[in-house]
Amino acid sequence: MLGLTRLRSAIRVRTSMGHSAAVAMSSMPLDSPCPVKANTDCTESGVHCVKTCTRVRQMCQSCPVNDWKEFGSYLRDCRLQAGLTIDQVASSVGLSSSLVGKVERGERVCQRSTARALEDLYGTSGALLDRWTRTQARSNDPTWSRQATECEPKASDIKQFHAMLLPGVLQTAAYARATFHDGRPGEDMESVISARCSRLAALTATLSFVVPEHVLRTRVGGAQVMSEQLNHIVKLIEAERIVLQVLPAETPTLAGLAGHFRLFSFKDRLPMAYAEHVSGGVLIDDPSELHRLGVLWGTLTAFAYDPSRSTEMIREAEREYRLAEEQLQPTLR
Structure with missing residues (x-):
C-alpha cells in the first residue's frame, strides 16, 4: 500500500x-x-x-469506467456459458475479434446495436439488453449526481431543497426531458430520464421537500407538461408518499439563495449531505457543515407554507396550467 x-x-x-x-x-x-x-x-x-x-474510495469506484468493465465481464460470462470463442462471437456479430475483446474488458463502450446482436446470439431473454440499458443510464448520468442518487436507497430520511426546479426524484418524464433539452442540448438523454423517473420507486425513506413558489410558476416544457407534473406531485402527497412545502415568493428570509442541497439520514451510519453547484456537487460528512445545513433546512421549513396550504397552492397552479392548455387547444385545431 x-x-x-x-x-x-x-x-x-x-x-x-x-x-x-x-x-x-x-x-x-x-x-x-x-x-x-x-x-x-x-x-x-x-x-x-x-x-x-471517509467515503472517497467508494465514490471513486463508482466511475463510468467501472460500469462498462462490469458489463464487459458480464458479456464474457455469457460468452463462456454459450461455449463460444471471441473469434466466433466476432464473426457472428460482424465485429473484429480485437473490438469484442476490448468490449469484454471494458475498454470500449458497447453500442446498442452490438448489445442487440449479442442478446440474440446468447439468448438471454432480454436480460442482456436490460443490463446494457442500466449501464448506459449510469454512465450518462453525471458522476457527481450519482454520488447522491446512490445514497438515496440506503437512507431512512431524505430532506431536499431545490431553488430552481422541482427535484429530480419527483419529475415526470416530460418535465425531465424539457430540462435536459435546454441544459444538455443535442444529447440522447432517454436512458438518463428513464433512470431518473424510476428512482422514487426504489426509495423507502421518509421524503420531505421545500421548493420556492416561483418553481411552480416557471413553465418547463409548456402548460400541459406542467399540469401533468403538478398533478403527479399532488397524487404523491395524497398518497402520503412525500411531504412538500412551498417557500413564499414574498419571504423575509434569504435562506433560499443558499443553493440546492439534500440531507440524508441513515439507520446504520452517520448522516450525510449533498450540495449542488453549477458544474457538479459536493458530498459532505463534516459535522459542522451538516449542522449548518440542518439549521438552514429548519429556517426554510419555518418560513415555508405548511404542507396543507402548500398542497392547495400546487393544486391551484395545476388548474391554471390545465385551463391554459384547454384554451390553447381550439387555436391549434
Whole structure:
C-alpha cells in the first residue's frame, strides 16, 4: 500500500485527479483521512471532498469506467456459458475479434446495436439488453449526481431543497426531458430520464421537500407538461408518499439563495449531505457543515407554507396550467 506521503505526491503529480489517482486512493482504508485538498475535483470519478471524507474510495469506484468493465465481464460470462470463442462471437456479430475483446474488458463502450446482436446470439431473454440499458443510464448520468442518487436507497430520511426546479426524484418524464433539452442540448438523454423517473420507486425513506413558489410558476416544457407534473406531485402527497412545502415568493428570509442541497439520514451510519453547484456537487460528512445545513433546512421549513396550504397552492397552479392548455387547444385545431 502506498504511504500517505507518497500518495499525496502521486496525487500532486496528477493535478487533474484522473482515474490513476482514484485507483491509488482506493487502496486506502475507508477510515483514512482523505488526502485530497478540500473541494478538489476528481474529474473522472466525480469525487469532491469536504475536509475529512471517509467515503472517497467508494465514490471513486463508482466511475463510468467501472460500469462498462462490469458489463464487459458480464458479456464474457455469457460468452463462456454459450461455449463460444471471441473469434466466433466476432464473426457472428460482424465485429473484429480485437473490438469484442476490448468490449469484454471494458475498454470500449458497447453500442446498442452490438448489445442487440449479442442478446440474440446468447439468448438471454432480454436480460442482456436490460443490463446494457442500466449501464448506459449510469454512465450518462453525471458522476457527481450519482454520488447522491446512490445514497438515496440506503437512507431512512431524505430532506431536499431545490431553488430552481422541482427535484429530480419527483419529475415526470416530460418535465425531465424539457430540462435536459435546454441544459444538455443535442444529447440522447432517454436512458438518463428513464433512470431518473424510476428512482422514487426504489426509495423507502421518509421524503420531505421545500421548493420556492416561483418553481411552480416557471413553465418547463409548456402548460400541459406542467399540469401533468403538478398533478403527479399532488397524487404523491395524497398518497402520503412525500411531504412538500412551498417557500413564499414574498419571504423575509434569504435562506433560499443558499443553493440546492439534500440531507440524508441513515439507520446504520452517520448522516450525510449533498450540495449542488453549477458544474457538479459536493458530498459532505463534516459535522459542522451538516449542522449548518440542518439549521438552514429548519429556517426554510419555518418560513415555508405548511404542507396543507402548500398542497392547495400546487393544486391551484395545476388548474391554471390545465385551463391554459384547454384554451390553447381550439387555436391549434
